Amino acid sequence: MGEDTQNIFVVLPQILFSYTLVLNTMKKVLLAQLPHPSIVDRNVPLAAGYLKAYAAQAGLLDVIGIDILDGQSNRSGCKLILDKLVAIRPDVIGFSLYLWNVDRTLNLINKLRAALPELLVVVGGPEVTPSFARLFALNGIDIFVFGEGEISFVEILKFLIGDRSRFDDIAGIGYRQKDDVVINRPGNRIEDLETIPSPYLLGFIDLSSYREIMLFTMRGCLQGCSYCSWSGRGRLRAFSLDRLRKELELVRSNGQRMSVSIIDSAFNTSPLFDSLCYTIKEINQDGLLSFNCFVRADMIDRKSARLLKESNFTGVEVGLQTTNKKALVNIQRSMDLERFLRGIRLLTEEGVPIKVDTILGLPGDTSEDFNNTMQFVNEHQLDPIIFNLSLGYGSRLRKRTKQFGFRIQSAPPYYVLETNTLSRKDLQISLEHHVGASADFDLMTNLNYPVISLNMSNVGRGISDLDALSTQAADHPIRSIVILIDERISPTAVSFEDLANFIARRTATNFSVLLKGPMIGLTSSLGWLKILLSKISEMNPFITWDIHIEPQEGVLTQSFINEIRSFIHKPRVFLDFRDELFSSEINYARRRAVNLFVYSPYSLKNTICLDNASIIYLVDINKDNVEQVNILDATSATGLLIDYMPGTSVDVLNETMQILNNHGNKVFFKDWVIQRYWEQQFLHITPERQSRFEIMIDHDFNLVSHYFDENEIVWDAIFRWKMIKQEYSNIDLLQHIIEKVSMKVKEIGTC
Amino acid sequence: MEKIELVRTIAEKYRIQAGQVEQVVNEVVLELASPYIFRKPGAEVGLLDNSCSNNCKEPGLAVQKPIATIK
Numbered sequence: 054m055g056e057d058t059q060n061i062f063v064v065l066p067q068i069l070f071s072y073t074l075v076l077n078t079m080k081k082v083l084l085a086q087l088p089h090p091s092i093v094d095r096n097v098p099l100a101a102g103y104l105k106a107y108a109a110q111a112g113l114l115d116v117i118g119i120d121i122l123d124g125q126s127n128r129s130g131c132k133l134i135l136d137k138l139v140a141i142r143p144d145v146i147g148f149s150l151y152l153w154n155v156d157r158t159l160n161l162i163n164k165l166r167a168a169l170p171e172l173l174v175v176v177g178g179p180e181v182t183p184s185f186a187r188l189f190a191l192n193g194i195d196i197f198v199f200g201e202g203e204i205s206f207v208e209i210l211k212f213l214i215g216d217r218s219r220f221d222d223i224a225g226i227g228y229r230q231k232d233d234v235v236i237n238r239p240g241n242r243i244e245d246l247e248t249i250p251s252p253y254l255l256g257f258i259d260l261s262s263y264r265e266i267m268l269f270t271m272r273g274c275l276q277g278c279s280y281c282s283w284s285g286r287g288r289l290r291a292f293s294l295d296r297l298r299k300e301l302e303l304v305r306s307n308g309q310r311m312s313v314s315i316i317d318s319a320f321n322t323s324p325l326f327d328s329l330c331y332t333i334k335e336i337n338q339d340g341l342l343s344f345n346c347f348v349r350a351d352m353i354d355r356k357s358a359r360l361l362k363e364s365n366f367t368g369v370e371v372g373l374q375t376t377n378k379k380a381l382v383n384i385q386r387s388m389d390l391e392r393f394l395r396g397i398r399l400l401t402e403e404g405v406p407i408k409v410d411t412i413l414g415l416p417g418d419t420s421e422d423f424n425n426t427m428q429f430v431n432e433h434q435l436d437p438i439i440f441n442l443s444l445g446y447g448s449r450l451r452k453r454t455k456q457f458g459f460r461i462q463s464a465p466p467y468y469v470l471e472t473n474t475l476s477r478k479d480l481q482i483s484l485e486h487h488v489g490a491s492a493d494f495d496l497m498t499n500l501n502y503p504v505i506s507l508n509m510s511n512v513g514r515g516i517s518d519l520d521a522l523s524t525q526a527a528d529h530p531i532r533s534i535v536i537l538i539d540e541r542i543s544p545t546a547v548s549f550e551d552l553a554n555f556i557a558r559r560t561a562t563n564f565s566v567l568l569k570g571p572m573i574g575l576t577s578s579l580g581w582l583k584i585l586l587s588k589i590s591e592m593n594p595f596i597t598w599d600i601h602i603e604p605q606e607g608v609l610t611q612s613f614i615n616e617i618r619s620f621i622h623k624p625r626v627f628l629d630f631r632d633e634l635f636s637s638e639i640n641y642a643r644r645r646a647v648n649l650f651v652y653s654p655y656s657l658k659n660t661i662c663l664d665n666a667s668i669i670y671l672v673d674i675n676k677d678n679v680e681q682v683n684i685l686d687a688t689s690a691t692g693l694l695i696d697y698m699p700g701t702s703v704d705v706l707n708e709t710m711q712i713l714n715n716h717g718n719k720v721f722f723k724d725w726v727i728q729r730y731w732e733q734q735f736l737h738i739t740p741e742r743q744s745r746f747e748i749m750i751d752h753d754f755n756l757v758s759h760y761f762d763e764n765e766i767v768w769d770a771i772f773r774w775k776m777i778k779q780e781y782s783n784i785d786l787l788q789h790i791i792e793k794v795s796m797k798v799k800e801i802g803t804c
Numbered sequence: 805m806e807k808i809e810l811v812r813t814i815a816e817k818y819r820i821q822a823g824q825v826e827q828v829v830n831e832v833v834l835e836l837a838s839p840y841i842f843r844k845p846g847a848e849v850g851l852l853d854n855s856c857s858n859n860c861k862e863p864g865l866a867v868q869k870p871i872a873t874i875k
Contacts, residue, residue: 236859303851394841764826764830764833765807767830767833767834768807768833770837771833771836771837773867776837777836777837778837781836786836787810789836790833790836791810791814792830793832793835794810794825794828794829794832795814795817795818795858796813797828797831797832798818798820798825799818799830800816800822801820801824801828
């Protein structure tokens with residue numbers, strides 16, 4: 054071998070060396086981005102889309118298959134994802150890392166390594182910097198891509214297919230070499246963004262999987278705030294108006310309402326601000342799309358405020374962060390408060406809702422300084438969001454840890470727990486004083502009470518064959534299991550070990566368990582419940598758990614709660630670290646990694662007190678006890694779970710819900726139709742699209758399963774709740790449906 | 805009658821795939837309960853709007869902007 058060739062083999066890591074021997078056989082690249090654990094459906098893989106699009110313009114898609122992990126996988130638990138990736142067997146896998154998915158992705162990489170030893174693992178994202186690379190090099194990652202990844206990604210692929218002879222001169226990457234990490238020279242930014250085709254227009258991102266999409270009109274940021282991984286990205290570079298117009302027209306083309314987040318650093322600094330707003334006004338006159346974005350309030354004038362309003366921006370977010378000038382200097386952020394307030398006033402006058410970002414824990418801010426910031430916010434009647442200062446590896450401010458006395462969490466979200474001007478205790482007091490404004494408070498608006506338990510007539514009619522259940526489960530992750538327990542515990546055809554394995558292999562990323570029965574039955578079931586919950590948690594360490602316990606006779610004890618919790622084996626995950634700053638005494642239905650709800654009849658209120666559990670009072674409402682709704686009081690609990698008699702009139706629903714809405718207690722509804730009604734009518738939100746597969750297990754281990762989706766909820770609303778159009782109120786609904794369907798089906802048959 | 809039973813019955817009667825029948829059933833049912841199913845006539849219709857556009861944050865309660873009125 055020549056000297057040059059020997060030099061190449063010296064710098065190549067071992068795994069790439071083996072790749073050079075099989076250059077021509079590489080076929081598959083998979084790009085994946087795991088979701089935030091509590092907002093899985095908003096996980097749009099835009100970064101992966103850009104990478105694939107850039108590879109497309111380089112002509113690489115003719116040579117290599119590049120896939121993006123589908124949106125349906127967002128709802129899949131750890132084991133399901135792992136099995137899916139192993140089945141795909143990519144040659145190269147690229148992961149986009151963010152604060153909220155780093156822990157889960159690293160765990161997944163380790164498991165993938167064991168299953169696919171030849172896999173080449175590449176990571177990128179805002180967290181991936183040379184210091185991150187040195188920390189995680191031994192975690193099975195082969196290549197780290199820093200900054201904008203498109204150019205580096207394409208060069209890596211070119212090397213792997215033999216289109217490029219050297220690896221050590223690919224800018225913007227680091228790679229593992231034995232026990233060290235080699236960092237190549239920094240990469241360049243892409244100056245002409247039009248060289249990156251649109252992943253939306255190329256069909257690389259399936260829009261039908263999402264209800265909210267993200268758009269960049271530009272890259273770059275004018276501010277240089279040192280806590281931000283975007284700072285120092287230099288001058289602004291914009292995409293073309295024509296491309297953005299086509300993207301928006303594409304999003305509109307399926308006729309579905311969508312929310313569009315323009316995720317520029319500050320949209321009103323974009324060179325395309327005016328022209329894009331006019332374009333939106335032109336093509337979105339029916340308001341099918343709604344928009345939100347960040348803006349710089351100090352750069353808002355009357356014209357821009359009006360344009361935002363007229364282009365259907367239904368919310369904007371502005372950065373205040375702090376009013377303390379010293380802290381602003383420390384974070385290298387400029388702020389003219391007068392101009393800021395002027396911009397806020399203009400937006401308010403034009404009717405654009407505004408959220409104002411503040412940060413708790415900035416260097417130089419004391420408790421009093423933070424209070425002053427909050428006072429400023431209140432005086433000007435602003436709507437704040439409080440962020441805890443979070444310093445990932447991509448943040449320049451992290452390098453000044455010693456100077457500012459930061460104590461930073463060891464894992465994401467890397468919150469700053471104290472500084473040399475703000476003690477941990479004072480930080481916590483400040484946060485809890487304003488707890489409702491916290492960005493991470495994450496209130497659950499819906500307990501997602503299992504639908505399957507509403508139709509108890511299926512009990513006993515189920516299957517006792519896991520193969521049949523497997524057919525029904527198909528591609529659906531198991532979202533909920535309902536376990537009906539009585540004193541007779543007699544597992545029959547299905548052993549609970551087999552059942553535990555079956556469920557654990559198919560668990561969804563947000564998983565709930567409802568345990569229902571007399572205490573004596575619940576207590577006697579701890580043995581097999583331990584097997585079930587342990588197996589699920591061991592195979593799915595990063596799912597979220599909602600455990601609902603509904604004892605029907607007897608008193609639930611603290612030791613039972615403690616035992617159930619002990620069955621769930623999981624590492625400390627992102628949500629646990631996020632929780633660290635909230636004391637356990639905050640008694641709300643707040644989304645944690647493991648939420649445990651205990652249901653108790655309202656008649657027993659104030660008699661139950663349990664640690665590590667949220668108490669929810671059960672209330673049945675019917676037309677005869679409506680007046681009692683006025684005196685419901687759940688202040689001693691987390692909230693109320695309301696159950697209406699099927700067929701309750703809309704008038705009674707409206708009357709009672711109005712009272713409940715005025716109360717201030719947290720309310721949830723057992724029935725998913727009613728929960729939907731409440732969310733639309735009173736919370737004024739359009740809820741998440743329903744899609745779930747649930748299993749009910751009765752005392753004989755008969756299994757009943759069902760897949761529920763949006764069509765089911767409509768059926769349910771019509772037949773159980775009579776929510777139908779007025780003109781159909783007096784007809785035989787079923788007969789009408791049969792006739793209409795038959796007529797249409799006959800037409801299909803004759804085509 | 806449950807929906808699954810209805811679909812099966814019609815599919816067998818007209819020898820059409822159950823999936824196709826189910827699609828038709830869904831369309832017909834939706835006509836009975838329109839997209840504004842949970843609204844009374846004359847009520848305003850809103851749209852999901854989460855004014856927190858930063859995707860590293862959890863969504864708070866969304867703010868709805870009425871954009872149309874049902875006739």
